[in-house]
Amino acid sequence: MNGTIFDSLREQVRGQVITPGDADYDAARAVHNGMIDKRPAAVVRVSQVADVIASVNFARDNSLDLAVRGGGHSAPGFGTWDDALVIDFVNTRGVRVDPANRTARSEAGATWADFNHATHAFGLATPGGIVGTTGVAGLTLGGGIGYLARKYGLSCDNLISADVVTADGKFLTASESENDDLFWALRGGGGNFGVVTSLEYRLHPVDMVYVGIVVYPLEHAETVSRFYRDHLASAPEELGAFLAFALGPPVPFLPEEWHGKPVCIVVGMWTGDQTEGAACWQPFLDVAPVAGSMMGPMPYPALNQAFDALQPKGILSYWKADFMTDLTDAAIGEHIRYGATIPTVQTAVHLYPIDGAVQRVGTTETAFANRDVKFAPVIAAFWDNPADNDARVSWVREYAEALRPHSAPGGYINFMDRDDLPRVAENYGPNYTRLRGIKAKYDPQNLFHVNQNISPG
Numbered sequence: 001m002n003g004t005i006f007d008s009l010r011e012q013v014r015g016q017v018i019t020p021g022d023a024d025y026d027a028a029r030a031v032h033n034g035m036i037d038k039r040p041a042a043v044v045r046v047s048q049v050a051d052v053i054a055s056v057n058f059a060r061d062n063s064l065d066l067a068v069r070g071g072g073h074s075a076p077g078f079g080t081w082d083d084a085l086v087i088d089f090v091n092t093r094g095v096r097v098d099p100a101n102r103t104a105r106s107e108a109g110a111t112w113a114d115f116n117h118a119t120h121a122f123g124l125a126t127p128g129g130i131v132g133t134t135g136v137a138g139l140t141l142g143g144g145i146g147y148l149a150r151k152y153g154l155s156c157d158n159l160i161s162a163d164v165v166t167a168d169g170k171f172l173t174a175s176e177s178e179n180d181d182l183f184w185a186l187r188g189g190g191g192n193f194g195v196v197t198s199l200e201y202r203l204h205p206v207d208m209v210y211v212g213i214v215v216y217p218l219e220h221a222e223t224v225s226r227f228y229r230d231h232l233a234s235a236p237e238e239l240g241a242f243l244a245f246a247l248g249p250p251v252p253f254l255p256e257e258w259h260g261k262p263v264c265i266v267v268g269m270w271t272g273d274q275t276e277g278a279a280c281w282q283p284f285l286d287v288a289p290v291a292g293s294m295m296g297p298m299p300y301p302a303l304n305q306a307f308d309a310l311q312p313k314g315i316l317s318y319w320k321a322d323f324m325t326d327l328t329d330a331a332i333g334e335h336i337r338y339g340a341t342i343p344t345v346q347t348a349v350h351l352y353p354i355d356g357a358v359q360r361v362g363t364t365e366t367a368f369a370n371r372d373v374k375f376a377p378v379i380a381a382f383w384d385n386p387a388d389n390d391a392r393v394s395w396v397r398e399y400a401e402a403l404r405p406h407s408a409p410g411g412y413i414n415f416m417d418r419d420d421l422p423r424v425a426e427n428y429g430p431n432y433t434r435l436r437g438i439k440a441k442y443d444p445q446n447l448f449h450v451n452q453n454i455s456p457g
C-alpha cells in the first residue's frame with residue numbers, strides 16, 4: 001500500500017506512524033514470537049486515546065485490517081499483520097495506583113513488570129502472568145492465569161473497568177454499571193470487542209512472597225505429579241504453584257550434572273504469613289529425591305521477572321493447550337513420556353491449577369467459561385534455530401494429540417496458536433452464543449478480527 005495515504009493519519013495523531021522504508025520499520029513490525037514475519041502497512045505507536053480513535057476510524061474508513069498490540073506476546077503473532085494498520089501501545093504504559101482504595105489503572109501498553117513495579121511500592125498486587133514481559137492487556141482480556149489465581153482469581157476477575165474505543169470510533173467505559181454486556185465480554189473474550197485503552201484493577205496485599213523452586217529427576221515425576229495434584233486439592237490458597245516438565249536450567253542452585261537433563265519442577269510462591277513459608281514448601285522436599293531446589297523470601301516483582309531472560313523477544317515458539325477436569329494417572333504417563341523428549345531448555349510445559357478463587361466465579365459470570373476444570377496445561381516449545389521449526393512444531397502437535405484423550409473440551413484462549421482458530425467456539429462453550437451477540441452489537445463488521453476471532457452472531 002502506498003505509504004502516502006498514511007500522511008493524513010500522521011496529521012491526526014501525536015504518536016509515531018511507521019511505514020515500510022522507515023528506519024524503525026523492522027523493529028516496529030516484530031513481535032515476541034520470532035516465527036512471525038508479517039509486514040504491516042503501518043504501525044502507529046499511539047500516545048493517547050485520541051490517537052486510538054483516529055487510528056480505528058482510519059483503518060475502518062480505508063478498509064484496512066487492524067491489529068492491536070499490548071505486550072506483543074500473542075503466540076500466533078496477532079499483534080502484527082500483513083498489510084494491516086497496527087495499533088501499538090508500546091509507548092503508553094503508565095500505571096496509577098490508588099493505595100487507599102486498593103485499585104490501579106493501567107494504560108494498555110504496560111507489561112506485568114511495569115504493573116507489579118508500580119503496585120509493589122504500596123505492598124499490593126493483582127493476579128498477573130508468570131513472566132514480566134507479557135502485556136497486561138492481552139493477558140487480562142483472554143483471562144489471565146498466574147501464581148495468584150488460586151487466592152485471588154484470574155486477572156480478568158480483578159478487572160473493575162476498562163476504557164474502550166469501539167469499531168465506530170466511540171469511547172466507552174465498560175464496568176458492572178456501564179455497558180455491562182461489553183464488560184462481561186472483555187473478561188475472557190480477548191480483543192474482539194474494541195481497543196482497550198486502559199484497565200482498572202482491584203489490588204490485594206501481596207508484598208514479599210516465599211518462593212519455592214524444586215527440581216526433581218524425571219524418574220520421580222510420577223510420584224511428584226500425583227503428589228502435586230493431590231496436595232493442591234487441599235492446600236491453602238496462599239500457595240500458588242505450577243508443575244513443569246523441562247530440561248534442567250543452568251541455574252546456580254541446580255548441580256551442573258542436571259543442566260539440560262529431563263526434569264520435573266514445581267515452581268511457586270506462598271503469599272501467606274512469611275514465617276510459614278518454609279513449612280509450606282517442606283512437603284515438596286520430602287516427596288521424592290530432589291536434584292536441586294531454591295527457597296526463600298523474595299519481592300513478588302522479582303519472582304515475576306526471574307524467568308524473563310529465558311524467553312527473550314525474537315525467540316521462536318509454537319503452542320498448544322487443553323484443559324483438564326483432572327490430572328489423571330494416564331495423563332501423567334503421557335507427560336512423562338514426552339517429558340523425556342523436551343527439545344530445549346527454554347521449552348515450557350506447564351500445568352496451572354484452575355481452582356480456589358477461579359472456581360468461585362460461575363461459568364457464565366464472565367466470558368471466560370472454563371471454571372469447572374482443574375488444570376490448564378500448556379505445551380510451548382521455544383527454540384533459537386529456524387532450521388528446527390518443523391521438528392519443534394511437530395513435537396508440540398504430537399504431544400498435544402497424546403494428551404487430548406485425557407483432556408476436557410476447549411483450551412485457554414491465550415495459549416492457542418494460529419491453527420487453533422477452529423477451536424474458538426469450543427473454548428467458549430456455553431458463553432459462545434452470547435459472545436457472538438455482543439460482538440454483533442459492538443463490532444458488526446468484524447473490524448477486530450486479527451485475534452482468536454468470534455464472528456458476529
Ligand SMILES: Cc1cc2nc3c(=O)[nH]c(=O)nc-3n(C[C@H](O)[C@H](O)[C@H](O)COP(=O)(O)OP(=O)(O)OC[C@H]3O[C@@H](n4cnc5c(N)ncnc54)[C@H](O)[C@@H]3O)c2cc1C
Pocket residue numbers: 031032068069070071072073074075077078079089108128129130131133134135136137138139140141142143144145146190191192194195196197311414415450451452
Ligand atoms: C513468555 C510468555 C509467557 C506467558 N505467560 C502467561 C501466563 O503466565 N499466564 C497467562 O495467562 N498467559 C501467559 N502468556 C500468554 C499471554 O496471556 C498471551 O500471549 C497474551 O495474548 C499476551 O498479551 P500481550 O498484550 O502481551 O500480547 P499482544 O500480542 O500484544 O496481544 C495479544 C492480543 O490481545 C489483544 N489485545 C492486546 N492489547 C489489546 C488492547 N489494548 N485492546 C484490545 N485488544 C488487545 C489483541 O487481540 C491482540 O492480538 C504468556 C505468553 C508468553 C509469550
